[in-house]
Amino acid sequence: MELALVLLVVFIALAFEYINGFHDTANSIATVVATKVLSPGQAVLLAATTNLIGALAGTAVAKTIASGLIDTNVVAVTPVVLICALLGAVIWNLITWWWGLPSSSSHALVGGLSGAALAAAHDNWHAIIWAQGGAHWWGEKGVLPKVVLPMVTSPVAGFILGFLLMGLLFSLMEFLGSRTGRLQKLGRTRFANAFFGKAQLVSASAMGLSHGLNDAQKTMGIIALALAGATASGTLDHVPSWLHFLRIEEDASRQFEIATWIKVLCALIMAAGTAVGGWRIIKTLGHKIVKLHPINGFAAESASASIILTASHFGIPVSTTHNISAAILGVGVAKRANAIRWTIVERMLWAWILTLPITGALAWLMVRAARLLGWAE
Template sequence: MLTLVLMVVLFALVFEYINGFHDTANSIATVVATKVLTPMQAVMLAAGMNLVGALWGTAVAKTIASGLVDVQVVTITSQVLICALSGGIVWNLITWWLGLPSSSSHALIGGLCGAALGASGTDWAAIIWSQPADPWWKGAGVLWKVVVPMVTSPVMGFLAGFAIMGLLFALIAGMAKTGGPLARLARPRWVNGFFGKAQIVSAGYMGFAHGLNDAQKTMGIIALALVSAQAVGTLDNLPDWLAFLHPSDAALREGDIDTWIKITCALVMAAGTAAGGWRIIKTLGHKMVKLHPIHGFAAETSAASVITLASSLGIPVSTTHNISAAIMGVGCAKRLNAVKWTVVERMIWAWILTIPAAGGIAYLMVEGLRLLGWA
């Protein structure tokens, strides 16, 4: 039914809006916390760079649309996608209310896998667990596209943050020892002034990386719904004002994402950021490590580089995990006790629970619909 397809699109955009609460808030947390930009300025910067990033590539969207669930085992109907999105939405709202920067990416992946599992009658073969390839990042399935990146990308973010911050500290210390003009440039006032400007660039880079990876995940869900609907004839005889829902030839043949989907997802994500991200900005930008512009620059540059690399390989990684890990790395470069480890512990528990929790919610929703005769 066309109504169900439109509901999938609506639920996907609601998820993207809530993703703005969550993950885009993470991407601008440091530049707001260091007072380089006001929240509204940071939101506008993130919105613009999200849009650029979202339009830049589609490798991650293709992974979400086809690399995690075996459509030979389970039919991905509109009802299944609605349950998948609902699982992610509910978990995101819970963690947002608690101020925990959990991963919207993993909430969506968990919801999709849980809904597929429920729709298949708990047939675990419905989930593509592992399809190895050479090189490894071209492999498909939960292991290669979710589990391995879930472990490796935060580690890379932490190490990159630690290394960049350490190099900057060493550079400034060396300048201070030389005397003369270079020593004056190493004074806190000059350092904060320079990195205050540099952090605008790194914040833009972070927004670009976030759009390149996170915005694509919801795009993949919408594209999957529309291609499936086209295949069964649901989109036949659409009125002219809904003609844009027809997937393009490139979308049908090669899994490309239509431009209207990219732009809509990017704009909705930016709106979500403006509406409610401050709870999580406070956790990342204030509670975990005390940040100055130089720390924000190092954290954003580190996290954005890891996310951009993953996006180019079609790997859906978590903006939340990467920026959080990079901030931890930057904090540890100052000193170990600069990181408030009790806050980190709460965050890690949220990370661990996200996929099973969102998956469980989606699974129960599918079972509920089945009992009602709607699935």
């Protein structure tokens, strides 16, 4: 029974990663598809490749998810707790995907973990690490420095950077136009489209790399956490020899090394989700907010990737959704404020605000229900 629960955690975690592909990987390639620099199939292939490279490049975010948000001295993170946390995130992701809203899979997972841990600890709020240790906020553990603060600051930074970069590119194009006399409309000439179309291949690759380095690691952290706990408890002691790869030995679990098979599997599952269901989100980000050209896509992707790569270095699980959306808004405002469809933006903001409390509440209710049914203590 315990082994079945551990395997169920892995399965649901991979389902979450697949659904993450609907949302966040779709976000990472929305602009390059919208500007028609790449076809959807080419963009998915690019995303899969760069996600895989990013997923193999580090484990800082995975460590934050696995050990920096929930105090395991207060509450036991059992397979049932992880299942409820993941289901809370999955349900909300499916709802927002159906509505075509680019909500945050990152915050859905954090909300689910927090709500499930709170219920498992019998509503002891100390089960959640709010802020702990570190000489600077980026070196601290906890929901406040690692999730809530970046949830506000990273989109603001993405908006500002997108706005400034777009303004700089517009100024450069205007300068070149005054010198050559041939550029009639900024960012829409053959020269601009050809140049920034090629440049967007680089910026789109950077988006995929940053997404793999940040988002793909979140599910890796959940799977590694479940397998490390199962190994330590002896649940995997008597598995068949062909399942020995599931074991995470004591030294590895202490340092929290992520097995290569977990990294590769998560990256591939995420790419599959993008290929199957990501186009609802791509339509919202790439077409409904503001009309994009290659120069706009390059600016938005460059700004967003810069923010996410910086956050990944410090182990901060930021939202790809929030950052690329904010960068697109910054680029759109630099173009002209009335180019933005603000009703779409309002719907997105509500999805952002509600993600943490709703996923937390869903996971809390499921743990309470599991306890009533005798499935959890």
